[in-house]
Amino acid sequence: MVDKSKVGLSDEPSTMPxxxxxxxxxxxxxxxxxxxxxxxxxxxxxxxxxxxxxxxxRADQSPLARLDIDLRRLLHGGQEYVFHGPPPAAGTELTxxxxxxxxxxxxxxxxxxxxxxxxxxxxxxAAGTLVAESRSTAIETGQxxxxxx
Amino acid sequence: xxxxxxxxxxxAAPKRxxxxxxxxxxxxxxxxxxxxxxIHHDEEFATSAGYPSVFSVGMLQAGILGCYCTDWLxxxxxxxxxxxxxxxxxxxxxxxxxATVARRYEEAGERRVDLTLLVTRQxxxxxxxxxxxTFVVP
Numbered sequence: 001m002v003d004k005s006k007v008g009l010s011d012e013p014s015t016m017p018x019x020x021x022x023x024x025x026x027x028x029x030x031x032x033x034x035x036x037x038x039x040x041x042x043x044x045x046x047x048x049x050x051x052x053x054x055x056x057x058r059a060d061q062s063p064l065a066r067l068d069i070d071l072r073r074l075l076h077g078g079q080e081y082v083f084h085g086p087p088p089a090a091g092t093e094l095t096x097x098x099x100x101x102x103x104x105x106x107x108x109x110x111x112x113x114x115x116x117x118x119x120x121x122x123x124x125x126a127a128g129t130l131v132a133e134s135r136s137t138a139i140e141t142g143q144x145x146x147x148x149x
Numbered sequence: 150x151x152x153x154x155x156x157x158x159x160x161a162a163p164k165r166x167x168x169x170x171x172x173x174x175x176x177x178x179x180x181x182x183x184x185x186x187x188i189h190h191d192e193e194f195a196t197s198a199g200y201p202s203v204f205s206v207g208m209l210q211a212g213i214l215g216c217y218c219t220d221w222l223x224x225x226x227x228x229x230x231x232x233x234x235x236x237x238x239x240x241x242x243x244x245x246x247x248a249t250v251a252r253r254y255e256e257a258g259e260r261r262v263d264l265t266l267l268v269t270r271q272x273x274x275x276x277x278x279x280x281x282x283t284f285v286v287p
Contacts, residue, residue, distance in 0.1 A: 022181075029174075029181035030212035031167055036224035037216075047215030047230040047282070051208055054183030071186060072198035076207040080231035087227060 002067050002103060002115045002140055009063045010099035016056040016123075018045055020090040026052060044087045048079070050123060050134050053096055063100045064119055069140050077116060077137035084131055094123045094131070101135070112142025150223055153286045156262050161249045162221040166271075167213055168243035170205055175240075178209040205238035210277055214268050217246040222284040228261070232280035236270055243271040248282070260286040 023045050027037035030046060037043050088094060098121040108114040116139055123132040151160070175189045184206060187194040195203045211232045219227055238244065245268070252263040266280035 026181045026212070027216060029178040030209070030216045031174075032213075032216035032220065034216060034220050034224060036219070044224050046212065046224070047219060047227050048208060048212045051182050051184070051212075071188065072194075074186070076234055078231070078233040079208065079211060080229070082229050083227060086225040 002069060002117060004103045006067055006100050007103050008100060010097060011063055013095050013097040014056055016053055016094045016096055018088045018090055018092045018094060022052060023049060023090055042090045044089045047081055050081060050132060053121060063098055064138060067117060073141045075139040075141060077139045080135040082133045088131060093126055096121050096123045108142060114142060115140040153260050156250050156253055156286060158250050158253055165217055165246050166243060169241045170238060172203060172240055175205050178206050182208060202240060207234040210238055210244060210268050214246050214266055214278060214280060218248055218282050221248060226284045227282060228285055229283040232278045234278060235276045236273060238270060238277050244277060245269045245271060262286060
């Protein structure tokens with residue numbers, strides 16, 4: 001079960017370089033051949049690229065990882081990215097920090113009570129300016145999924 | 150790329166079809182994104198959790214939708230992109246992406262459009278993703 005006392009929990013700030021090769025790999029995995037991503041020498045990142053922050057988070061620090069969610073019952077409910085200008089471009093170094101913003105429950109149609117956990121990650125450039133934010137909604141279902149859910 | 154005059158409320162991007170999605174597509178996305186939840190590539194793990202097979206990473210179809218939008222209105226111009234995941238996406242599914250201008254306005258000296266986004270599974274006719282986005286229009 002998700003421990004609701006973890007609201008407000010955050011990790012220490014970490015850094016993430018935005019890399020050209022990673023953008024190219026990510027764009028191709030998303031079935032894009034847009035030259036803005038795969039040919040430009042300093043491409044901007046695709047709208048969902050900041051999910052690759054996974055590679056730069058310290059696993060033992062991730063607030064979500066510290067909530068003891070059962071992977072068999074974990075669903076991704078939604079995801080939002082806000083950019084305060086063009087998306088970060090290759091060559092940018094971002095500092096990011098994630099916090100548990102809210103935890104709440106809803107009754108599911110099947111599978112009992114569902115627990116929703118919303119985490120927010122802020123991304124800042126070298127000058128400390130907030131350039132992007134992401135909000136992720138994770139859902140822990142009440143029981144493992146059944147066919148058709 | 151469409152101009153400000155083209156982007157009236159109700160204007161839509163050409164629909165685009167993707168698929169059939171394969172397990173290789175899932176694995177490739179997991180490698181690119183760093184999300185290695187085994188439920189998307191480990192058949193034994195997925196079936197032990199009650200699923201008929203592995204299923205796609207929600208963020209893969211979100212990523213496809215995001216790039217579909219920036220192909221239309223420009224990689225530099227996205228300011229918000231938000232998705233809610235609905236039906237799960239399975240191996241061999243075909244997806245159709247759609248984007249429609251819901252609102253056209255000026256804010257803080259910039260021309261902007263809000264889009265309504267949809268990813269449909271051809272196999273069921275149901276929505277895999279509903280979403281919204283905001284773009285500036287230079």
